[in-house]
Amino acid sequence: MRNTEDAPAARRGRRPGQTATRQRILESARELFAAVGYDQTSIRGVAEKASVDPALVMHYFGSKDGLFEAAIDWPFDMDDAVRHVFEGDPATMGERLVRMVCERWEDETTRHPLTVILRNAVQREEAATLMTEFVERQIVGQLVKRSKDPTAALRGSLAHSVILGLVMVRYLERLEPLASASIDEVVRAAGPTVQRYLAVEGESSFSNSG
Amino acid sequence: MRNTEDAPAARRGRRPGQTATRQRILESARELFAAVGYDQTSIRGVAEKASVDPALVMHYFGSKDGLFEAAIDWPFDMDDAVRHVFEGDPATMGERLVRMVCERWEDETTRHPLTVILRNAVQREEAATLMTEFVERQIVGQLVKRSKDPTAALRGSLAHSVILGLVMVRYLERLEPLASASIDEVVRAAGPTVQRYLAVEGESSFSNSG
Numbered sequence: 152m153r154n155t156e157d158a159p160a161a162r163r164g165r166r167p168g169q170t171a172t173r174q175r176i177l178e179s180a181r182e183l184f185a186a187v188g189y190d191q192t193s194i195r196g197v198a199e200k201a202s203v204d205p206a207l208v209m210h211y212f213g214s215k216d217g218l219f220e221a222a223i224d225w226p227f228d229m230d231d232a233v234r235h236v237f238e239g240d241p242a243t244m245g246e247r248l249v250r251m252v253c254e255r256w257e258d259e260t261t262r263h264p265l266t267v268i269l270r271n272a273v274q275r276e277e278a279a280t281l282m283t284e285f286v287e288r289q290i291v292g293q294l295v296k297r298s299k300d301p302t303a304a305l306r307g308s309l310a311h312s313v314i315l316g317l318v319m320v321r322y323l324e325r326l327e328p329l330a331s332a333s334i335d336e337v338v339r340a341a342g343p344t345v346q347r348y349l350a351v352e353g354e355s356s357f358s359n360s361g
Numbered sequence: 362m363r364n365t366e367d368a369p370a371a372r373r374g375r376r377p378g379q380t381a382t383r384q385r386i387l388e389s390a391r392e393l394f395a396a397v398g399y400d401q402t403s404i405r406g407v408a409e410k411a412s413v414d415p416a417l418v419m420h421y422f423g424s425k426d427g428l429f430e431a432a433i434d435w436p437f438d439m440d441d442a443v444r445h446v447f448e449g450d451p452a453t454m455g456e457r458l459v460r461m462v463c464e465r466w467e468d469e470t471t472r473h474p475l476t477v478i479l480r481n482a483v484q485r486e487e488a489a490t491l492m493t494e495f496v497e498r499q500i501v502g503q504l505v506k507r508s509k510d511p512t513a514a515l516r517g518s519l520a521h522s523v524i525l526g527l528v529m530v531r532y533l534e535r536l537e538p539l540a541s542a543s544i545d546e547v548v549r550a551a552g553p554t555v556q557r558y559l560a561v562e563g564e565s566s567f568s569n570s571g
Contacts, residue, residue, distance in 0.1 A: 280534045280536075283530065283534055284536060287530070287536055305539065305542060306550070308536060308537070308538055309550055311530065312527045312530040312539065313554070315529055316522035316523050316524070316526025317519075317522045319522065319526070320493065320525060324493055324494075326493065326518060327514075328514045329515065329522065340512075340515065341519060344557060344558075347553070347554060348554075
């Protein structure tokens, strides 16, 4: 969704006026997202609050998700990353999702910003909800797009809860032995768990289990 | 571990002097747990800080876990609850654990205190770590006690992370569709996930999966 050719244009050699406008849009977005939540926030509403044209918001951020990522300083293109997980061999989606999450949390350039976001989030309930809704929306969105199964949304929600728990225990609280396990061990252990939730109908043991 | 015949003696018709002593012990315990963590806190250390005999701490609280539960106002006997999960049919341990957690979070008498504990915990990092370590210790403890498999601790840690993620999404942030699913749906969906981590060697697909 987010146009990576367009959006970071503002980051390359932007003029002072552009920077100020971009900042004003981001501040308006932060205020609106925090006040009324993601669903109730619109590109038009943010543009109005920042006294700019909605087209300019789209030019800078490409989409509402792109605007949200910029507003919370999310350090990578989530739509790209999650789409990559869902493309390719459907039998190993779970492993790819767990590996992507671990790699982002262990990469020098993304680890610190992600830690800051999660710390801030767990300290303020609205921020936590916004952040986890954002992650859940990405996973559920891809699942629902690819599956007509009526349980797709619930399965996406559960897959997200597994990832959230993993990140909390391994990266925020660093409880052993999960904190010191290698990425490969975590992928081997948690991959099939997530896979069970992500697998499209027919390939999932979700409905007939228990 | 915690002697339920003995421990709540202090709750039944206790005299004012007893209440004050019990409170002093609890305050000392809270300070020590927060300052040095669970592992470094001893019954002897708490007794010393509260200027009482260690035997009195044991009399009131039965064990270090009992003391910890009282210190954070944990609203049910965790050792009992978790042991119940691990006793009985090994094939349905995962379902029993998920059901127990959901039932405690939806029971009128335990829901509110649990919410208070989790809210406090997510707001202060040491409190979060103490609380999640406590839950993890219960699950890992039961697993390690019953299994010689070298992956038992990691599996327990992962099972705990699944439960933590579930509780955060369903009860703290109340994200849909997980928030409105029935307990039976959640048990059917998440039970086998947790089961995969809890199953003793031979019954687990943990080692040879991926």
